[in-house]
Amino acid sequence: RPGFLSFNVNHGYLEGLVRGMKAGILTRTDYHNLAQCDTLEDMKLHLQSTDYGKMLSSSEEDLTVSMVDSKLRENLLTEFSCLRSNALPPLSTFLDYITYSYMIDNVVMLITGALKQRDVAELLPRCHPLGAFDQMAAVGIARTPTELYSAILVDTPLAQFFQDAVSECNLDEMEVEILRSKLFKAYLESFHSFCKTIGGDTKDIMCPVLEFEADRRAFIITVNSFGTDLSCTDRSALYPSCGKLYPEGLSLLARAEDHEQVKAVANCYPAYKIIFDDPEPGSGFKTLEDRFFEQEVKLNTLAFLQQFHFGVFYSYIKLKEQESRNIVWIAECVTQRQKSKIHNYIPIFQETT
């Protein structure tokens, strides 16, 4: 492989760094201990013994779940910006691509917030810091997608994903979701082809992950569109075309009308069959979303088995995000005294002890 020889010259330090950070991901025992906590203070005490260290201890007021959440995000941002500021191309572009998905989510959230007449100052703290950009606060001004593109987002990196999304219809809640799907479709396809041009192990690792992501979006769009007035053709325009479902699976999905038919489509693909399979008796019920998350975690952990590729960066960020979701979930359960549901988190790195 050509990349092997020169990879470490440019990206070796960062790969080492990210692998070191990966070692700090919470283990089974950590989760076990966290799940035993009775208050957030106990969780704070336990998190102190992990790599999070004194992250939570500096706060003077009483802990709340949203504070934990924002601290976790801050933590992730610090780590990410450390990686980003030391990155050389093409890794820097790759890392930028990771942030774009958060930017899309932020834009959509700001527009929905503006539709509900919320104040921007109230919305901004809720945006994911990884997807922050200068023009963020002005997003609410736009009335149509075209305006959004030509006035506000044209200078941002998101502009490249707007080819298909430009339309003159007014932004309402439905339209915003469609916009999000279109942006994501363009984003995933662009990211996919970028990884392909990098080639080597990055391609081998990243393409399956992105294909999974694309297919997940297709499934979720289909499932969520039941009961809305989204037509088949509208729907099929939103499916990202870089997944494993493309093209046959997507055309089948476009025609699906209920959950059973979606399941029938998934049955043709062994990778997705397990997600839609009925849960084994005895194990607790899991939502479709959780099952997809589980599968995503599985795919992302695989990235660490190989060296000299960019996949570890993507996987690390995604795993860390999942970890934040887990911690927030446990914290929610702890504060609401829902001990029975506390074990519904998705552990990362099952085998490690």
Add this chain to the structure above:
Amino acid sequence: MCSLLRGEEMCLAQLFLQSGSAYDCINELGELGLVEFRDLNPGVNAFQRKHVNEIKKCEEMERILEVKKADISLPEGDVNPVAPLPKHVMAIMEQLQRLEVELGEVTRNKEKLQRNLLELTEYTHMLRTTRNFVQRTSEVSVFISGLIQRTKIEAFERMLWRVCKGYTILSYAEVEEYLEDPDTGEPTKSVVFLISYWGDQIGQKVKKICDCYHCHLYPYPSSNEERTDVVEGLRTRIQDLHTVLHRTDDYLKQVLMKASESVYTWVIQVKKMKAIYFILNLCSFDVTNKCLIAEVWCPVNDIPTLRRALEEGSRKSGATVPSFVNRIPTNDTPPTLIRTNKFTSGFQNIVDAYGVGNYREVNPAPFTIITFPFLFAVMFGDLGHGVIMALFALWMVLYENNRKLKNTRNEIWNTFFEGRYIILMMGLFSIYTGLIYNDCFSKSLNIFGSGWSVKAMFEAKVWKDADIRGNRVLTLDPNVTGVFRGPYPLGIDPIWNLASNRLTFLNSYKMKMSVILGVIHMSFGVILSTYNYLHFRKKHSLYLVFLPELLFLLCLFGYLVFMIFYKWLVFTAKDSRLAPSILIHFINMFLMQAPTLHRLGMYRVRFDFADEFLHQAIHTIEYCLGCVSNTASYLRLWALSLAHAQLSEVLWTMVMRVGLRMDTSLGVFFLVPVFGLFAVLTVSILLVMEGLSAFLHALRLHWVEFQNKFYSGTGVKFCPFSFSLLPSSFEHDGLL
């Protein structure tokens, strides 16, 4: 001495601490550092233990102190305040919290004032700059004016244009001064802008865009008179603010000064208190819930001291029922404690780096004190280099109490400083071996007068003048009377320094010497193993392991050593031609007696179980092969010593001799830089680099060749609960 050879005898003891006096007792033990506590509640989570609240409180105090450290300069000094009593904790806590609140208020006030000042300054700038923007005011247009960061103005202008489709006019000018950003504290350049627009809808959009770019907006005066009034008013307010800010600063300084007196003490006190509660969490309650039970490892010799400490603790807390110690029998292996002083600790560290010895196992460290520097010096043998090294180490030893040397944070320097006694010994031994090799910066010293005489060759009429002129190289014949007058009294005869076959001679000598030293070293290791067998009551091992091992070693390599000595002693210069080759003889012996190896293995079969048999068979094979390879390994003594001598000779001929060969008049000036170069290279290559390499090889010879004969090194180190070992050395927490 016995303690250094075997380590302290340890015992497991139970401490019964009355709940009232437990804190004081643990405090007393922490000051003394006598015992290692065992965790009696291993199944309990960190946050479910008894004193978790106290620990949390300590952490809270630590957090407050942590915040302070940025503002407060701590005084120098080695104060060692005792841990505060539990009842005094609240007072400290209160003081700390009051201090925190006070500091927080003052800083917040100061920040507010600073923000205020910034706003006023910005406003003034804006008014001053925008004066010239608008020549002609029209009734319809509305103005928005403010400041924006220099870097954002371009994007701002573009978005304004795109969103408002040209219904705005933007004019801007840069502010000359740098204004301090209140969030980051960095000086930044700002731009004053003025937007005029028509229509309400556009106005809302403009305001939103201004918000988005974090512009600081200020009202735009409608007339010139109003403008002048506002500027005047602003000037006086800015002056006022400056005086207030000055006062606040003074007050802040006072508060900090007051706090800095006690903060250092508090930091240590809180650390100690936290440690005590941590230990209390390791203890368990007895059934009556009246006293705490702790299990500790303690050196047997220290038990009286331990008792006294407990009495002292009980007395201090005024408890009626005393706390007491109870030795309990145990089958667990105790941790290893070997007491060291500043001289032996370096050598003990060398041994511990390989592995901490098992409990009561023979400790190689006391022997290492001599053998390590000696083996090093065999490889590093040079009088001059040895003197430099010894002087350097001596300087460190003499100034070891100097604070500057001791408290440096340079890791490399610390390594050298910790090993100052090792370096001293290495230097002294190098002086000795340098004398034996007769090497001083690769030159020989002729102290006693050479034992060889060239003149005698002429007197005996063996050489004539023509021989001298005709030949570049001539051989001295020791058989001619008067040429060889007996050996040089100490070490190698200096005449070898001139001989062209010097290397051949030295190689033969050093190679044989390495084998002799190696065999002695290894035999000594094997003999030390008897101490382990005797102590651990394994008498059978004495006959079945030790004796065969020693026999094997001595019969093969001991015999080799014997042959070397025999050849040295029996064959003189006269009959040297008849001397046999040891190497050929040894190989022949091996080929004829090769089955020995197998017989040793078979010998043990009949007596042991299958398991033991397999283990011993492997051990036997390993030992036999090991003996051969280890003996060969000692040849590194020769190789390194040769390399060192050659390197220093090369340095001399390539650098120093070039300078010495110059003309006298020029050479004087030339010699100064040449000597400088010679000195630098000597220190950096010959002393530091070669020294490190010889050190590593000596280390290997001890770890592998010597210690594998008797030392297993799989023990656990005794780490007592002691305040002095706490990470209270503030460097770790960044508190100093």
